[in-house]
Amino acid sequence: MTKISFFIAATLTAIAPVQADVYKSINKDGVVEYSDQPREGAEKIKVKNPQSIVLPKPGDVFTSNTSDTTEPQAPYQSIVINQPANDSAFNSGNGQVSISSETTPALMPQHSIQLVMDGTTYDSNKSGSFGLSNVDRGTHQLQVNVIDGDGKVLISSDITTFTIHRPQAPRKTPRAN
Incomplete structure (x- = not known):
């Protein structure tokens, strides 16, 4: 008690x-x-x-700026696709598409720009310009990523949608027997 x-x-x-x-x-x-x-x-x-x-x-x-972080901050403010314009449509008989992109600030030497079209990863380079040929007619989606030396994506662009028109081979008229 x-x-x-x-x-x-x-x-x-x-x-x-x-x-x-x-x-x-x-x-x-x-x-x-x-x-x-x-x-x-x-x-x-x-x-x-x-x-x-x-x-x-x-x-x-408050957090200290001197604290160690496991993930370094990406040094890029943005990456954009300049060409083709979003929601654009154009004719291309051979299916060639020119793609150009730009980062802010400029691309760092140890990084590269990777192209992704319709969910498929294509080449990467330092220029941010790509040329594709024999692209099927129809609507496609593009995105570019800045990647580091290990292939890790640091920043991605918004998705750009474009439609390509290609002439179709003339169809033969069916003949009656």
Whole structure:
């Protein structure tokens, strides 16, 4: 029974409000100031049911720029496909498509740009310009990625959609026997 009484007393003591003294003063400009520190000419005031908050430690709120991270930040702000334009349509008898892209800032020497069309990964190069031939007629989707030396994608462009028109071989009219 004494253990329970001790526990109840300890709990009530722990949750009892902590009362601090509050002082009211008027500064030389006539502005009323409140403080928990007494000053010359300040009067002690009684505050009923004061509210208090516990502020988190700065280390719990702010992260340090010097902290080690396992994933380095990508050095690129953007990568865009300049050609062909999104939602464009064009004729190409041999199915040739020229693709050009651009990174901001410029591509770093240890990185390259990889072309993906319709979900299939094609070549990668340092220029960001690609030429495809014999592309089937129809609508296709392009995307370019900046990759590092290990093939890891650092940043990707938005998907660009284009439609290519190719002439079709004339159909022979069926003849009756």
